[in-house]
Amino acid sequence: MVLPQPSSIPHLNQLHQHPHHQLPPGPSSGLPPGLPPSSMLSYQQQQHLLRRGTAPMAQMNSHSIWENSMGFGPVSITLGMVTHMEDSPLMSIINEVGLPARPPQGRSDEGRDLSERVPPPRSSSPVIGSPPVRAVPIGTPPTQPMSHALNHQIHHPTAVHVRAPIQHRYPPPFPERLSPNTLLNIANSPLCRGPFPPGVGPVLSQIQRAQLLNSQMAGFPRGGPAPPLLPGGGFRPFFGGPPPPLAHRMAHAEPGSGPWQDGRGPAQQGPHSNLMSQKEKEWVTKIQMMQLQSTDPYLDDYYYQNYYEKMEKRQERERDSSKKEHTTKLITPQVAKVEHTYRPVAGSLGKLTVSSVNNPRKMIDAVVTSRTDDEEKREKQVWNKRRQILYTVEKMYSLLLEVQDFEKRFVQAPEEDREALLEQHKSRTLQLCNTLREKEWDDRVSDEQCVMIMSVRKGKRLISRLLPFLPSPQAAAVVMAISRNLPALAKKDKQDQVLCWLVEPVAAVIQSLCSSALTDLLQELQGSEGQLASVLHNKFGVTLLYLILSEGERMQSSDANCQLMDDNRWTELVFSVTRELLSVPPSSLSPPLFTPPNLLSPLLALRGPTEAGAAPGQATLLL
């Protein structure tokens, strides 16, 4: 029976609870028969008893203590302890803080309804709070119950350490010599501590235990305080976890049996499971999160951020809004950026030297002067030309990246910066266009420049990324330039095979073209004699051709007053194209990347029969 003593030593509560049938009849005041008087216990043992009452007791070889008086022993010892240690810090704390509420005694006569007992905190210190920060090195896991998930150290006043030098953080493993009764005690003691409504039996079923664990886990991501099931600390019974059914535990009491011969049992519900409390898991996670903090996530973790953006966009496209399945994204806390730039003092001349340990003095800017010999001049010229192209491409890339990131930055920027950002964006786009021009005063996109850029693999990629950002006349001009020089480009592309990157942006541009521009484009593609033939040998060329034809088809079918048919140019061009297509044997025709749907039937038919009679028929189909 529970004695009406102050249970200020919270951990001792765990020893108060034991099932009904364990109680010896009648109250007992003072020590039960089997228990050695407290005076016989050494100071160390007494300390141990204070903190982890049952463990050292087992070690004391007092088998009887286990059996008879799990609940009694410590309480009685408390009596003795209290009388012995009046000056202990414990007493001072008790005096200072007062005692937590005791459950009414009358309950002990009814069923052993101990389910309302508050779970004790994990370690020896009283309920007040965690020890001061200085006492604990940085790397140690939490030992105190944390009222808030992550800032346990901030809110608690300094507390007196009631801790012996040796800490038994984890209880010793399953003691070998236990009777079934004591096992049942152990089994039920942690379970009785949950704040279940009265009437719930002390032994949880498997499902309830799992639910309990789940609800423990579920508390964290909500970011709120610990779930009500764990008021003060981890669910941390003596043996570290809700124990499995009795028979199961008996099987594992013997050390000799193969440890995992019964599958999942010893793992999740074993006597040693839940060694890591909820708080500890949160603590580890907190450290991992801290490592992910960054001032500029787009800088530090660019690919992750972009990947998730793309995935979210894809998800929005694919799924309808009713299905709210969003992959959870890790949202890292963003640390404020610290301004590190050094602003020069007004009135100073030139660059200011900021000397530091690593940079004692600013060096003079070295200027590179190039000197060419006549012999190597030509070679160097070629090499220089290539380097120049690469250099241009790099410059354009840096502009392009800024333009591409503009949207993102615009959204994030505060109101007053947005104007400036917009201006910057416009100027960058302008700069990009200008690079494509050959001469400063010439407004048109230079063919040569485009071809030059596209002779490099990186340049082709650049153009493909750049096209969506160019204003439409310029974009159209670029596409024209491409089609005009397609044979040369195709030849240069033989090694790289990357022209096909251009298909998508070029398709987008084509769809925005007007009819006359489209006709022009087709004409450019045909170009001089024999150009179309070589075009047809190239995958990109065929795709481009099909795109143009399909766009023309679409224009005619959709737009009633389309000007495509106004002059005969379009018709003539299509005729010549078809003639060419027919004359080329199908085997040497490169398969396009995709065939636009509205051209499918006529062109398939085109490839089949090669009779001349089919040609006008097909042409009319096209028209």
Added chain:
Amino acid sequence: MNYVPGTASLIDDIDKKHLVLLRDGRTLIGYLRSIDQFANLVFHQTVERIHVGKKFGDIPRGIFIVRGENVVLLGEIDMDKPSDTVLQQVSIEEILEEQRLQQQSKQETEKVKMLALKDRGLSIPKADNLDEY
């Protein structure tokens, strides 16, 4: 369930049976009980499994604490999957004997190889598994 979505974490692996391969070549199997920020692992009911050819033997080791930097790989063992029937479990003494024989034969071939190389005036430095020392 993952506290930190979009990342990999060992929190979900707690209290599950795992197999870990250490840098010194040992294979340990045990229940992962605790982790920390360095991926130091606490294993419970650990067994060191020695494989020699088609035979293997388990040496029970109790509780193991593995320093995180020494882990090569770590994987959860699926309890539902039927265990491998190709391998044959033998007693500890037998597997240790087998291992000793294996080491011996390896050393002998190594010796022969070194001798042959020495005769030709060549030397190949021995690759050390413990790469720091």
